[in-house]
Amino acid sequence: MNKNSRARWPDWLKTPRDFLRGLLFFGFVFYFLRQQVDLRLIYHGGGMLVNFPTFYWGDVFFREFAAYPGGVMEYACALASQSFFDPWLGPLVVTAMGWLLYASTAYYLRVLGMGSVGVIGYAQPLLILALYARYVNYAEVLPVAGTLITAAMSACLYLKIRPHSLYLFGWILALFTGAVYVIASGAALWFIGLCWLGEWRGNARWKRLMIACLALAAPFIVGKLAYGTPLSEVWPQLNAHGLRWFHLKEWDQAMVNALYLVLPLATLSGLMLAQFGKRSPVAPAAGFSPSNGNSRGDLLSSVFSTVLLLAMVVATGLLSLNATLRAALKVDYYCWRQRWSEVLKIAPEAPRTAHVICAQDRALYHSGRLGDDLPFAQNSEVLMLNQKKYRPDWNAIDLYIDLGFINLAQHHLAESVEYYGERPLLLKRLVLVNRVAGNDGTARIYLNALAKVPFYSDWAKEYLRKLAAKAPLDDDGEVERLRQLAFTKDYIAPLPAEALLLHLLERNKNNRMACEYLLAHYLLSKNLPGFVKEISRLKDFSLGGIPRLHQEAIVLAVRALDLKVDLKSLPIDLGCVQRHDEFARRLKALGADAPHAREILRQDYGNSYYFFYYLQ
Numbered sequence: 001m002n003k004n005s006r007a008r009w010p011d012w013l014k015t016p017r018d019f020l021r022g023l024l025f026f027g028f029v030f031y032f033l034r035q036q037v038d039l040r041l042i043y044h045g046g047g048m049l050v051n052f053p054t055f056y057w058g059d060v061f062f063r064e065f066a067a068y069p070g071g072v073m074e075y076a077c078a079l080a081s082q083s084f085f086d087p088w089l090g091p092l093v094v095t096a097m098g099w100l101l102y103a104s105t106a107y108y109l110r111v112l113g114m115g116s117v118g119v120i121g122y123a124q125p126l127l128i129l130a131l132y133a134r135y136v137n138y139a140e141v142l143p144v145a146g147t148l149i150t151a152a153m154s155a156c157l158y159l160k161i162r163p164h165s166l167y168l169f170g171w172i173l174a175l176f177t178g179a180v181y182v183i184a185s186g187a188a189l190w191f192i193g194l195c196w197l198g199e200w201r202g203n204a205r206w207k208r209l210m211i212a213c214l215a216l217a218a219p220f221i222v223g224k225l226a227y228g229t230p231l232s233e234v235w236p237q238l239n240a241h242g243l244r245w246f247h248l249k250e251w252d253q254a255m256v257n258a259l260y261l262v263l264p265l266a267t268l269s270g271l272m273l274a275q276f277g278k279r280s281p282v283a284p285a286a287g288f289s290p291s292n293g294n295s296r297g298d299l300l301s302s303v304f305s306t307v308l309l310l311a312m313v314v315a316t317g318l319l320s321l322n323a324t325l326r327a328a329l330k331v332d333y334y335c336w337r338q339r340w341s342e343v344l345k346i347a348p349e350a351p352r353t354a355h356v357i358c359a360q361d362r363a364l365y366h367s368g369r370l371g372d373d374l375p376f377a378q379n380s381e382v383l384m385l386n387q388k389k390y391r392p393d394w395n396a397i398d399l400y401i402d403l404g405f406i407n408l409a410q411h412h413l414a415e416s417v418e419y420y421g422e423r424p425l426l427l428k429r430l431v432l433v434n435r436v437a438g439n440d441g442t443a444r445i446y447l448n449a450l451a452k453v454p455f456y457s458d459w460a461k462e463y464l465r466k467l468a469a470k471a472p473l474d475d476d477g478e479v480e481r482l483r484q485l486a487f488t489k490d491y492i493a494p495l496p497a498e499a500l501l502l503h504l505l506e507r508n509k510n511n512r513m514a515c516e517y518l519l520a521h522y523l524l525s526k527n528l529p530g531f532v533k534e535i536s537r538l539k540d541f542s543l544g545g546i547p548r549l550h551q552e553a554i555v556l557a558v559r560a561l562d563l564k565v566d567l568k569s570l571p572i573d574l575g576c577v578q579r580h581d582e583f584a585r586r587l588k589a590l591g592a593d594a595p596h597a598r599e600i601l602r603q604d605y606g607n608s609y610y611f612f613y614y615l616q
Contacts, residue, residue: 021306028313033091042138043084046332047394051139053078054422056452070185077142082454097145098125104152105263111159114270123262130320137252151190154180159198170211174218181219185237188219197267335359340366354382355395370516371547380524384497404485406436424456436482485511528557551576552609583610
């Protein structure tokens with residue numbers, strides 16, 4: 001076989017070792033985004049993340065972006081962000097963006113004759129991973145990455161075709177700058193800067209550098225002629241996703257700034273070292289350069305550099321990961337999807353905010369444990385997110401729907417849409433509450449909007465079809481159940497938790513959640529007379545006996561307060577009585593005010609209502 005006829009390894013993939021190293025590196029980035037960061041949490045938001053981009057299919061939505069410079073890039077980034085809904089597609093899109101940054105950096109440096117990008121090319125993907133792991137500046141990552149990719153690839157294309165004639169050079173550079181401004185307005189400045197660096201070592205460089213500076217007039221001309229943009233507003237557009245030095249003290253903004261600075265600083269370093277006759281820092285370096293040899297030393301060096309890169313991915317991900325915020329987001333994510341066992345499992349890792357505690361108590365109720373396990377809320381108002389110092393909104397929506405406060409849930413939904421944007425989850429809940437309220441016309445408005453949202457369009461179109469045909473819908477049972485529970489009385493001022501729950505039970509005595517929450521409210525507020533008065537409501541439900549906490553509260557009411565309790569057909573376990581008497585004897589012996597009494601009794605009675613009533 002002719003040696004020249006053998007298939008050659010593609011040049012653009014460098015060497016097989018480089019290709020394998022890059023494959024492993026970006027595979028690790030993908031895995032960490034998928035398993036640890038979980039971009040679905042960013043898509044969900046959970047009332048903690050704002051500014052997630054809205055996106056709808058259709059030319060009407062696209063024309064809104066096409067009406068101003070840089071809108072094309074914003075549209076593309078908004079579309080790419082929707083991939084976060086899917087557990088695999090989102091990490092794949094972000095990993096692909098990281099690879100494009102790596103490829104554009106490598107190609108730019110190659111065009112300038114600086115050799116291999118080396119480890120510097122992996123810096124930007126690592127910064128992207130770190131930013132997503134922190135969950136804070138997620139809204140800036142894709143636009144910044146898109147801006148840098150547009151600037152670098154446009155600069156590479158220009159530097160490959162740049163003419164020798166200064167006259168043509170000026171016109172072509174201005175044309176490129178105007179086009180970049182239209183596609184991604186914030187990339188125009190970076191494009192000019194990269195072109196300026198590319199001309200540093202060319203002939204007549206000072207004349208070309210002056211012309212490059214003059215090319216900055218192109219965005220102002222295009223903005224005025226094509227969009228009617230006042231000249232004073234063009235500069236903010238050029239700096240839409242630029243460096244923000246006044247935020248540099250904030251670690252997240254510093255990382256965003258670092259994304260911008262990696263390529264210019266690497267190029268400047270290479271140019272300065274080349275000026276003094278030294279090797280470029282981005283030229284092949286030990287362990288990171290393409291190797292054509294087959295020696296054992298080359299292999300060990302390649303393995304070491306690969307392991308080092310993978311260790312950098314793991315270290316970046318673990319050190320940057322905001323584990324507490326991730327846990328809080330997971331609690332709300334599972335709560336909205338009614339995955340109650342996961343809520344109870346992950347909640348201990350989250351900060352003990354009112355919203356997390358409220359979600360835990362909802363999970364206890366739906367798991368059938370609210371009467372047996374002490375509620376996590378130590379304040380009865382937290383149980384209902386009824387404290388003014390907390391902003392319920394997003395987090396209170398499903399709680400109020402569950403209880404039957406449809407109008408109150410609709411109010412919080414409207415506020416949440418105003419504050420968080422037209423999130424698909426909120427629109428879907430608006431469909432439900434309007435169907436419960438009998439407003440099918442309003443529900444259709446939200447369904448028509450969802451029909452243009454990625455990942456929701458098929459569901460919304462099928463729902464609309466069935467609604468028009470008056471065919472059975474999947475949520476008909478839930479809609480009918482909520483209609484039976486829905487609170488119908490009008491009230492002017494916000495009512496306390498007890499009044500709200502009593503009104504719900506007046507509307508429907510079979511509202512089990514309202515009943516259990518009312519009893520939990522009395523337990524948490526240590527209102528045993530109120531508890532005893534309402535305990536007979538349990539007979540309306542098939543519980544198979546009185547829950548443990550309720551039995552302990554009854555024993556305490558009889559033994560400590562000498563209250564009369566009408567138990568009817570709900571018997572008390574003799575063990576609860578014996579446990580109370582034993583607890584009372586030990587508490588008396590230790591002294592209720594003794595500082596060590598709480599810790600001693602917690603070991604045996606920490607999960608009892610007796611301990612909560614006397615020592616919490």
